[in-house]
Amino acid sequence: MASLRIPMAEVVIVRECRHGQVRVLYGDIVGVEGDVMVIPANSRLAGREGLDERMQQAAGEDLREACANIAKERRKSNLQPCGVGEAVTTPAFGLPASNLVHVVGPDCRRPTQDNFRRELMRNSYNALFDAVEKLKPRKTLVLPPLGMDVYAYPHREGARMTMEIILPWMDGEKDPGVDMVLIVTHEDNFLNNMKTIYRESEDQFPGVDRTRDYRKGKFQ
Numbered sequence: 001m002a003s004l005r006i007p008m009a010e011v012v013i014v015r016e017c018r019h020g021q022v023r024v025l026y027g028d029i030v031g032v033e034g035d036v037m038v039i040p041a042n043s044r045l046a047g048r049e050g051l052d053e054r055m056q057q058a059a060g061e062d063l064r065e066a067c068a069n070i071a072k073e074r075r076k077s078n079l080q081p082c083g084v085g086e087a088v089t090t091p092a093f094g095l096p097a098s099n100l101v102h103v104v105g106p107d108c109r110r111p112t113q114d115n116f117r118r119e120l121m122r123n124s125y126n127a128l129f130d131a132v133e134k135l136k137p138r139k140t141l142v143l144p145p146l147g148m149d150v151y152a153y154p155h156r157e158g159a160r161m162t163m164e165i166i167l168p169w170m171d172g173e174k175d176p177g178v179d180m181v182l183i184v185t186h187e188d189n190f191l192n193n194m195k196t197i198y199r200e201s202e203d204q205f206p207g208v209d210r211t212r213d214y215r216k217g218k219f220q
Contacts, residue, residue: 013211015208019170022170023182025185029142036135037141040146041102043082045088063090070088085120086103108152142184145185163198
């Protein structure tokens with residue numbers, strides 16, 4: 001694997017899958033470079049809270065205008081700008097990527113979504129995967145764990161689902177065209193839960209752990 005520049009983030013977990021690596025990073029996603037970056041959007045594409053707001057601010061006003069235009073066009077067909085379990089793409093503007101995928105995950109502050117959060121979470125990731133596979137370049141995918149941050153998905157369950165969804169995608173029969181998935185979080189609680197479920201279930205997940213090799217400097 002070629003060296004990868006990952007500023008402002010610490011590599012915590014490295015797993016080798018059939019089609020590439022999945023890494024968990026602790027740090028600021030805004031400074032992590034990739035071909036495709038994911039924004040945890042709300043259904044209005046408004047960027048008004050949490051990580052969604054901060055990423056839109058970093059991207060600049062051109063992104064807000066692009067999102068407003070998408071919302072305007074979709075409302076002409078009586079559609080939400082981007083419903084739960086859906087994704088839309090835009091240029092990255094001021095963020096360090098070629099394209100952005102805005103994905104709406106379950107908002108567990110709302111009982112109607114919390115009750116179906118597992119199904120909605122899978123729908124959201126499937127929408128993300130479909131969107132990514134239509135983009136070029138897509139060798140490196142940078143994303144926060146969906147449903148976390150202000151959307152309040154339970155961290156232990158969310159950490160397990162993140163790995164149970166992403167690892168099979170990178171280890172399945174079909175090559176998604178992605179060489180590196182960087183899951184980036186700045187939340188201590190989520191990261192601690194991720195470390196715990198990975199330690200408990202590492203031998204059950206697809207792929208092979210390469211974390212120790214990475215720490216020993218065998219690759220970057």
